[in-house]
Amino acid sequence: xxxxxxxxxxxxxxxxxxxxxxxxxxxxxxxxxxxxxxxxxxxxxxxxxxxxxxxxxxxxxxxxxxxxxxxxxxxxxxxxxxxxxxxxxxxxxxxxxxxxxxxxxxxxxxxxxxxxxxxxxxxxxxxxxxxxxxxxxxxxxxxxxxxxxxxxxxxxxxxxxxxxxxxxxxxxxxxxxxxxxxxxxxxxxxxxxxxxxxxxxxxxxxxxxxxxxxxxxxxxxxxxxxxxxxxxxxxxxxxxxxxxxxxxxxxxxxxxxxxxxxxxxxxxxxxxxxxxxxxxxxxxxxxxxxxxxxxxxxxxxxxxxxxxxxxxxxxxxxxxxxxxxxxxxx
Amino acid sequence: xxxxxxxxxxxxxxxxxxxxxxxxxxxxxxxxxxxxxxxxxxxxxxxxxxxxxxxxxxxxxxxxxxxxxxxxxxxxxxxxxxxxxxxxxxxxxxxxxxxxxxxxxxxxxxxxxxxxxxxxxxxxxxxxxxxx
Numbered sequence: 001x002x003x004x005x006x007x008x009x010x011x012x013x014x015x016x017x018x019x020x021x022x023x024x025x026x027x028x029x030x031x032x033x034x035x036x037x038x039x040x041x042x043x044x045x046x047x048x049x050x051x052x053x054x055x056x057x058x059x060x061x062x063x064x065x066x067x068x069x070x071x072x073x074x075x076x077x078x079x080x081x082x083x084x085x086x087x088x089x090x091x092x093x094x095x096x097x098x099x100x101x102x103x104x105x106x107x108x109x110x111x112x113x114x115x116x117x118x119x120x121x122x123x124x125x126x127x128x129x130x131x132x133x134x135x136x137x138x139x140x141x142x143x144x145x146x147x148x149x150x151x152x153x154x155x156x157x158x159x160x161x162x163x164x165x166x167x168x169x170x171x172x173x174x175x176x177x178x179x180x181x182x183x184x185x186x187x188x189x190x191x192x193x194x195x196x197x198x199x200x201x202x203x204x205x206x207x208x209x210x211x212x213x214x215x216x217x218x219x220x221x222x223x224x225x226x227x228x229x230x231x232x233x234x235x236x237x238x239x240x241x242x243x244x245x246x247x248x249x250x251x252x253x254x255x256x257x258x259x260x261x262x263x264x265x266x267x268x269x270x271x272x273x274x275x276x277x278x279x280x281x282x283x284x285x286x287x288x289x290x291x292x293x294x295x296x297x298x299x300x301x302x303x304x305x306x307x308x309x310x311x312x313x314x315x316x317x318x319x320x321x322x323x324x325x326x327x328x329x330x
Numbered sequence: 331x332x333x334x335x336x337x338x339x340x341x342x343x344x345x346x347x348x349x350x351x352x353x354x355x356x357x358x359x360x361x362x363x364x365x366x367x368x369x370x371x372x373x374x375x376x377x378x379x380x381x382x383x384x385x386x387x388x389x390x391x392x393x394x395x396x397x398x399x400x401x402x403x404x405x406x407x408x409x410x411x412x413x414x415x416x417x418x419x420x421x422x423x424x425x426x427x428x429x430x431x432x433x434x435x436x437x438x439x440x441x442x443x444x445x446x447x448x449x450x451x452x453x454x455x456x457x458x459x460x461x462x
Contacts, residue, residue: 043348047341054337147351149358151445166449169396226389230363230440240355249385280340299332 003191006206010213010260017259021252030255031235032244038262045269046277053281057299061291064284066105070292084290096285100129125189132182135175136211138162139218142173146236168223176219183212207273210264217257227251363443366435371428381412381425395422395450422454431457 020026067078108122163171231247
């Protein structure tokens, strides 16, 4: 059920576009209105989520650290793992965002004969996660070719590095193979490992299947069932210049691709995918461990009426004296 | 909102990234490519047609060239039989570019628009054209 539902959902999305484009001529809806609506939803949704997070106070200084904190001058501090200043927090954050540092520490636990619990390194998730995210980024940047007339030099550099094997025509991009392999692994991992399967929900399978659908349609358009690429660029440029055009005969595959991407964008801010923004707002990562140097004021603190000993004594001085309790002030 | 300075800075970066493609294209003059087929060879043809139907060529010419290359260089087969049954000598320079001798106005008009630069011309010789 947890796999079936997202699978049926993605299939339904595909059937909806195919039907809409083939039989109802809804090219303008799927090619212009939905992409714009998805982009607006994405942008507004992320801003909404970030502002909502920013409204929650962080009551304690709670960085999760994994190295020697700043201490005596003769004890070496592990600055990246346990930063005490903003500069090193940025360094730590960069490692997290670009290289998934904390996932690198992922370990597996096994019960061996004995019975004995053993811990071992487990880098597969880290490796495939890294492969997936980086190839996704490179593919996204490469697509800028469709969205600009004067394509920036950097995009050409990325393209030529990605295609430097020079296999076939149009040239084969390595990231296309990497993303398919990585997403497939991430999907199989969820069904093949019983523990992971147990904790996986429909919301875990859906984005994976969606991204798999996007990557597959993209790969199909580039290498197998071709579409009119010049028409695709005309459509994209129309969107970019708010001058939408629907060129004839692009091929339904492009509309499937575009619709699945629109769904991904619109779904993004309201799902686990929003970790893209959330990683920057994680107090366990973005705080410096400086609680010995700087007092963290809990923003929840409000002025509480305190009854000091002095006031207490003022209230009861006479009675205290009567039973011979010593008092501070006579 | 806590840390509003940092939050707003971050959101500004986010919004600029989204807006970048739109801003980048402001004022760009978009010329829709119109590949010209008015070369001397094509003008002399009774039926002006390519080795395969136009729609196929438009979308699949790279794949076709790849097939041609493999067929000539790997299998030594230099004859291509088109879907209409006519025979062509497999050659980039002597067949494609014989008809499409206006590479700059034909191939390059699409390729510049798409920002693709086929590396074929590193080795193969492009037809000599008067206009630059």
